[in-house]
Amino acid sequence: MAQPRKSASAAARPTIAIDTYGGAVAPRAAVAAAAQTARHAVARIILVGDAGPIQDQLSLLAYDPAWLRVVHVAVKYPRHADDVAAVLDAARAALPTAISLLRDGDADALVTASPPDAVRDAVRAGLPMLQGAHTLPLAAVFPCMPRPGRTEPLALLLDVSGARTATADELVEFALLGSAYARVVTGVESPAVALLSTGLAPEDGPPEVVAAHRALRNLAGVRFVGNLRATDLARGQADVVVADGLVGHTVRGLLEGLTTMTVEAARYAWRTKVAWRMALRLLSQGVGMLKTVSEFQEYGGAPLLGCDHLVLLAHADSAPPALANAIKLATRCTSRGLTSALRSALNDSGTPTSAVGR
Template sequence: MKIALDAMGGDLAPWSPVKGTLQFLQDHTSGMEIILVGDQTILKEEIGDSVPKGIRIHHTTQVVTMHEQGSKAIKTKPDSSIVQGINLVKDGLADAFVSAGHTGAIMATSLLSLGRIEGLKRPALAAYIPTATGGKIICDVGANPDARPEHMLQFAIMAAIYFDHVEGKPHPKIGLVNIGSEPNKGSDLYQEAHKLVKKELPNDFIGNVEGRHLLDSPADILICDGFVGNTILKFAESWVNLFIGQLNKQIMDKRSYQMVARMLQPVFTNLKKLYDYEEFGGVPLLGVNGVVIVSHGNSSPKAVKNSLLAAKKCITENLLGDIQHAITEHMVVVN
C-alpha cells in the first residue's frame, strides 16, 4: 500500500509530516510505503543522512500557501505538493493522498484530477465528533457552503457509509441540523432537504436536530451545508480549548485545588484524549474518485500519524467502493 503525504502542507510542515510518518511506520511497516511529496532538499535535511525504509520522496518545487486562491492552484502551481500528490493517486502510483495544506486547493485539485464518483453531484467533508455515548458524524463541514437539497441527501448517504466504517454500525440514524424540530422550520433549503431525505431514507431519518441537541440526540449522522457544519466544528474546537484553559486556571488559583487535580489527573487525561482532534487525524473528502484525507492545518506529528492511519483504513475497507454502490442506488433522485 502506498500513501502520498503532502510534506509541505500545514502550519508545522515539514517537521510534523516527517515526524508523523516516522511514528506511523513504527507500527505499520509491512507492505507500507509513504511517499513524502515536497522539496527533496528540505525533506532530506529534516529526515537526516539516509531515508528510512518505507519512505520515498517525490520531489516538487512549489507550495500552495494559505493566502492563495485554492481553485487556481492546479493551473498556477502544477508542481506543488498538493497537485503532484493528488496526481500520484490519479496515475495509480499512490492509493491515497493526505494533506494538512490548503483545503480549497485540495478540493479543487481532487475534483479536476480525480473527478467525482459516478452519479455524485458534490463531494463533502465528514468530521467525526466524539460524545459521551459514542461518536457522531457531521457532514458537510466546509466543502459546500451553498448546497442544494439533493446534495444534502447525498451527504447523508455518504456519511452513513463512512459511519459504518468508523463505528461498525450499518443504517445509522440521520438527523438534519436545523433551528427547530418541526419539519417546516428553517430556510427553504432545509425544508426541502427534510422532505427529500425523509422520502429516500425513511427508515433511517429521524428529522430535524436543534443546536442544543447536537451531541445528545439519537442521530448518528448530522447533515447540514458546509457553512453551518464548518461553523459548528470550529466552535466546538474553540469551546473545548476554552473549557480546558479555564479549568486549568481555576485549579492553579488555589493550592487545595491543585492537590485534588493531581489525584484526578488520569480523568483529565482521558477527557482530553476523548475530545482531542489529534486522535482522529484527518477527515475524508467523500465523493471524489480516490481516497483523499484532509487534516487540520495545525496538525502535530500525532495528528499526521492518525491521518495516515485513517487513509489506510479507508483503503483496506473499500470505503470508495461502498459509497459508489450506495450513490448508484439513489441516482434516479439526483439526476
C-alpha cells in the same frame, strides 16, 4: 515470457501519499508521522515535497526506506506557518503532484493538512467525481455521548467546508455519502442519520432542509432519524449529522473553540489557587479523558467525500500523532473499500434529484 510474480507484501499494503506542506511545522510533522508509520509497515508511504529538507528531517528519525518513497516537488516550504498567503501558494503549487499520484494509480489515498480550499480546488481540477456526486463535502468527527453498540463516542458531521449553503439535493447527497462512510469506518451496519435544523418537527428549518427531510424520510439505504437541534448534537442521537457547509463549519469551529476554552480555564484554575489545583488533581483523569475525546489530534483526519479517490484532510496544526492517525485512517478506509462503498451508495439510491422529487 512468464508474468512476474507479485510480492505478497507489496500487494497487501496500500500506498498513502502525504502532502508535506501542511501540518504544524512543514515538513517536520508530516515526515515524522510518515517515518513512524513506515517503520511499522502499516502502509507504503509516499512523501510529496522538497526532497532536500525531507531527507534532512528523515535522517533525524528511525525509518524504513523499504516502506517509504519521496516524490520531489520543486516548491520551497514557507518559512513561517502563520504566513497564510505563502502556505496557500506552496499548497497550490505542490498539490497537483500529489493528486496526480492518485489519478495515475501510484497511491491509494492522499493525506494532507494543507488549507482545505486549496485541496478542494486541486481535487476538482485533477480528480474525477464519483458518479452521481455533484459536490465535495468535507466531513469531520466530533465528540458526543457514548451510545449502546458504538465503540467510540464520536459522530460524523458533514459538510464542514464552510463553502456555501447547500440545496436539498446536496443535503441528501451528504446523507448518502456520510452514511456509507460511517458504515465503512465504524462497522455500524445501519448508521443513524440526522439533519441539523432549528427544530425537531419535519417542517422546522429553512426550505431546503424541509425538502431534504421529506426526501430522506422516503430514501432507501439511509436510516434517517429526523431532525436534530444544535443543543442535541453532543447527546449522541445520530451517527451522521448533515448540515450545509456554512453551518457545519460554524458548528465545528464552535466545538473546537469550546474545547480550547475548557483547557484554558483549567490552566487558569491550576495557576490561580492551590485549592483549585488540588480539585483539578482529583479530576485529572476525567479532564484527561475530556481532552482526549475532544482533541482533533486523536482523530487525525476527515475525508473529502464525493470524489472518486480517497482524500483525507488533517487539521492545519496537526502534530505527528494526528497525521499518523490520519494515515492509519486512510489505510483502514482503503482496506475496507471506502470509495467503492460510496460509489454504490450513490448508485443504489438513485440521484438525489429524483429522491427530492418523490
